Amino acid sequence: MSFDKFQGTQDYIVSAELRDAVNVAIxxxxxxxxxxxxxTGKTLLSKSIAKALDKPIVNxxxxxxxxxxxxxxxxxxxxxxxxxxxxxxxxxxVAHYIKLGPLGQAFDAKERVILLIDEIDKADIEFxxxxxxxxxxxxxxxxxxxxxxxxxxxxxIIITSNAEKELPDAxxxxxxxxxxxxxxxxxxxxxxxxxxxxxEEELMTQALLKFYWLREQxxxxxxxxxxxxMDWLGALQRAGMSTENLKGNFPFLGVLxxxxxxxxxxxxxxx
Amino acid sequence: xxxxxVSLTELLLLIEALQKGHADSxxxxxxxxxxxxxxxxxxxxxxxxxxxxxxxxxxxFPAEMMTQIQDDLLDWLKDPKTFEGLENREGQEHDLDELRxxxxxxxxxxxxxxxxxxxxxxxxxxxxxxxxxxxPAGIRIGGPGGGRSAVQIAMDRRFNNLRSDLVLDVxxxxxxLRRLRILSKDGQVEELDVDETIDxxxxxxxxxxxxxxxxxxxxxxxxxxxxxxxxxxxYSRTTSLLFSAAHQAQHFKQFKSYYFHNCPYGKLYSDxxxxxxxxxxxxxxxxxxxxxxxxxxxxxxxxxxxMDAGGMLDFSSMNRDTGLIWLQRILEKVPRSVWLNPDxxxxxxxxxxxRIISQLYPMFPxxxxxxxxxxAELRKR
Numbered sequence: 001m002s003f004d005k006f007q008g009t010q011d012y013i014v015s016a017e018l019r020d021a022v023n024v025a026i027x028x029x030x031x032x033x034x035x036x037x038x039x040t041g042k043t044l045l046s047k048s049i050a051k052a053l054d055k056p057i058v059n060x061x062x063x064x065x066x067x068x069x070x071x072x073x074x075x076x077x078x079x080x081x082x083x084x085x086x087x088x089x090x091x092x093x094v095a096h097y098i099k100l101g102p103l104g105q106a107f108d109a110k111e112r113v114i115l116l117i118d119e120i121d122k123a124d125i126e127f128x129x130x131x132x133x134x135x136x137x138x139x140x141x142x143x144x145x146x147x148x149x150x151x152x153x154x155x156x157i158i159i160t161s162n163a164e165k166e167l168p169d170a171x172x173x174x175x176x177x178x179x180x181x182x183x184x185x186x187x188x189x190x191x192x193x194x195x196x197x198x199x200e201e202e203l204m205t206q207a208l209l210k211f212y213w214l215r216e217q218x219x220x221x222x223x224x225x226x227x228x229x230m231d232w233l234g235a236l237q238r239a240g241m242s243t244e245n246l247k248g249n250f251p252f253l254g255v256l257x258x259x260x261x262x263x264x265x266x267x268x269x270x271x
Numbered sequence: 272x273x274x275x276x277v278s279l280t281e282l283l284l285l286i287e288a289l290q291k292g293h294a295d296s297x298x299x300x301x302x303x304x305x306x307x308x309x310x311x312x313x314x315x316x317x318x319x320x321x322x323x324x325x326x327x328x329x330x331x332f333p334a335e336m337m338t339q340i341q342d343d344l345l346d347w348l349k350d351p352k353t354f355e356g357l358e359n360r361e362g363q364e365h366d367l368d369e370l371r372x373x374x375x376x377x378x379x380x381x382x383x384x385x386x387x388x389x390x391x392x393x394x395x396x397x398x399x400x401x402x403x404x405x406x407p408a409g410i411r412i413g414g415p416g417g418g419r420s421a422v423q424i425a426m427d428r429r430f431n432n433l434r435s436d437l438v439l440d441v442x443x444x445x446x447x448l449r450r451l452r453i454l455s456k457d458g459q460v461e462e463l464d465v466d467e468t469i470d471x472x473x474x475x476x477x478x479x480x481x482x483x484x485x486x487x488x489x490x491x492x493x494x495x496x497x498x499x500x501x502x503x504x505x506y507s508r509t510t511s512l513l514f515s516a517a518h519q520a521q522h523f524k525q526f527k528s529y530y531f532h533n534c535p536y537g538k539l540y541s542d543x544x545x546x547x548x549x550x551x552x553x554x555x556x557x558x559x560x561x562x563x564x565x566x567x568x569x570x571x572x573x574x575x576x577x578m579d580a581g582g583m584l585d586f587s588s589m590n591r592d593t594g595l596i597w598l599q600r601i602l603e604k605v606p607r608s609v610w611l612n613p614d615x616x617x618x619x620x621x622x623x624x625x626r627i628i629s630q631l632y633p634m635f636p637x638x639x640x641x642x643x644x645x646x647a648e649l650r651k652r
Contacts, residue, residue: 017303024293024304028284035313077465081472085479125450172311173280179313 012041012048013183013190021178022049028176031117031135031157033167036180039225042160046116049156057114058155060102066123068130071103072140073149094144103131104149107138112153121161128171135174183226185212195230196237206246207233214256219265224256231255275315275322284308298327314639444516447642451491451523451563451649491563493517494554494605495528496535498568499543506613509637510567511543525562529554533572534594534624535601536583551597555604563649564601564608567637570625571614577624598631609645613637 006022008014014022022045025032034042050057060071080097083089090096100108106115120128134140135157139150159175161167183191185208192204211232215223224232232255241251250270257263285308288294294301302323310319467482495517497510514528529539529549538548575582577594590597602608610632612619619625619634628634633648635641 017307020293020300020303021307024288024307027291027293028288030284033311077469078463081468081479085477167311169276169311173278175311176307177311178307179316 006049006052009048009052011194012044012051013187013194014045014048015180015187018045018178018180021176025176026156029154031159031175033159033161033172033175033177034180035161035177037182037223037225038162039227040180040182041226042180043116043118045160046114046158049158050114053114053156055112055114055156056109057116058102058106058109059116059118061118062120062123062127064122064124066127068127068134069101071101071117071131072134073101073104073142074099075142075144095147098142098144100149103134104140106155106157107140107149107151109155110152113155115155115157117157117159119162120159121167125168129168132170132174182215188226188229191226192230192233196233199233199237200243202243203236203241203246204233206243207236210246210250211256214266217266220257220262222257222259222262224258228256228258275310275318277309281309444513444642447639447646448516449522450643451493451646489522489524490561491523492525492558492561493523493527494558494562494564495526496539496564496566496568496601497528497530498533498566499530499545500532502569502571503613506569506637507543509613513567527554531568533568533576534583535566535597536590536594537592537597551600555600558604560604560606562605562607564605565611565645565649566601566608566632567611567613569614569622570610570612570628570634571618571622572624574623577627595627595631598628602631607649607651608632609648610634611637611641611645 006014006019006026008019022032024030034045036042046057049055075094076097076099079089080091080094084091102115102117106113137150138154139148141148188208188211189204192199192208196204207229211224211229214220232252235252235255236246239251245251250266253267253270254263257266285305288304288308293304305323306316306319310316462484464482464484467484468480471480471482472478495514497514499507499510503510517523517526517528529541530543530545531539532545535551537551539551539554541547541549572594573582577598580591580593582593583590610628612625612629612634613636614622614625616636619629625634633645635645635648
């Protein structure tokens with residue numbers, strides 16, 4: 001196959017299914033939509049792809065107030081008005097007041113870039129629909145100057161979503177979709193080894209047993225995620241905990257459980 | 272495809288991907304590939320798994336592939352070391368040469384797939400040939416070994432608990448409720464109206480005059496009525512989730528919620544234990560047709576509770592008007608009303624009152640997809 005192939009990177013462990021999905025998206029030039037629990041590495045994925053393929057990355061963090069237009073370009077009318085009234089700036093030149101947004105930058109780039117549209121579901125429900133045409137054509141026209149911004153190299157687009165809002169069907173149809181499941185304990189071991197190369201096998205196994213047990217408890221409202229596990233292992237190591245200490249004891253529970261009610265409930269049962 | 276919305280675009284995309292060789296002639300890769308292109312919601316993964324397993328479980332392998340399998344097996348047989356644990360096992364019933372001869376014979380005799388049984392090459396039986404079986408000295412053909420087959424992966428149904436008709440939490444309710452909005456310009460002045468500003472500024476001979484306009488606001492007013500107690504007890508957790516989601520939702524122009532038992536009559540209650548009552552009439556007085564109403568209840572009660580005056584279950588009070596009349600009154604005030612029923616759809620028809628009520632109110636199952644449909648109904652102007 002004649003395209004850049006993504007294989008994961010040393011510090012980002014990727015499942016075979018996710019790896020295939022990334023490669024399909026790259027090869028078919030479709031946006032890749034990633035969903036999954038918090039802490040499963042949705043955002044990190046794009047960084048890993050950028051690193052593996054050695055391409056620059058453009059980030060677009062979507063907020064509740066973000067509008068599609070901001071991704072393309074912003075025409076700073078207020079600045080221009082101000083300049084025309086009080087002098088300063090190149091008022092005659094409209095282009096001077098046009099600033100490309102993340103999508104515009106990604107299209108305008110000389111080489112192929114990775115465009116991360118992070119947490120697309122945070123924005124207005126209509127937001128994804130407003131981007132359909134631009135994502136299809138990979139181009140848009142700046143109304144004020146008539147300039148056409150067109151991607152020479154179609155960017156690799158990674159979109160993440162926490163499923164806070166339903167995404168419109170028309171938008172979904174254009175995407176390749178992947179759901180990052182919570183890592184199995186096998187895969188988690190690999191991830192841990194990336195972060196803690198020197199960890200003892202026995203300690204890791206014991207810690208994982210406790211960690212997955214905790215995630216299974218129905219009264220835990222906010223299940224601990226990968227990043228919390230890493231913090232916890234870090235805490236265990238720094239405190240010089242050994243496998244012995246873990247037996248019949250659940251130290252540093254507060255690192256894993258962030259909700260007061262969760263912590264109190266579980267604390268009573270384990271310690 | 273059994274409720275997975277797949278469009279032509281996606282099918283063509285899958286074909287394109289196959290042409291580019293992404294499936295790698297491997298069913299496991301194909302499983303992931305087809306899913307990433309065809310299925311866009313985790314809620315549909317389980318349906319996909321079931322369809323996939325159903326479609327591929329009886330797949331017949333083409334003749335050339337069959338010979339390939341035979342050759343592989345014969346190669347294995349030439350090198351007994353690849354049969355792990357075989358040589359150590361006691362009570363071997365066939366020696367290797369005999370086994371190999373029998374296998375070739377049997378493979379040629381066999382015309383079809385066999386699962387179970389004790390002679391043919393297949394799965395799950397006691398014949399010495401096949402996989403997943405129990406013959407202590409048999410030949411395992413294909414099946415799991417290192418990797419897992421796509422059908423097995425699909426049969427695991429790992430995404431079962433992500434089905435939309437099963438999982439509900441506050442956040443999901445909130446997402447569903449957030450779709451209930453109709454926007455129009457209203458509220459505090461906030462946004463700079465550029466066109467108007469330029470216009471005014473030009474008229475002002477270049478002296479800047481800023482003009483602000485009103486941002487769009489949600490116009491939806493929501494009334495939520497909920498059946499509590501009795502047959503609704505098993506659903507109390509889910510209904511309370513919906514209530515907290517609705518209370519958290521900041522985007523309604525107005526929001527009111529009340530409880531009732533079995534059927535709303537002259538009184539509605541502002542608490543779950545039904546101590547603080549308000550007159551239904553007073554509630555209705557403050558409503559108009561710009562409101563929307565969601566009623567949650569199993570709609571299952573004794574017929575007299577709905578149809579008779581004085582039929583209400585709480586005997587301490589007496590209703591002059593029947594429950595049905597009250598339901599009609601609510602509907603007259605708030606024509607855009609829906610009913611969410613937590614009972615499985617198959618029970619609806621067997622309840623007389625549920626049948627009657629569903630003729631009045633569009634009735635939807637109290638699941639995520641049911642709520643989505645109900646909200647789509649409410650969004651109709």
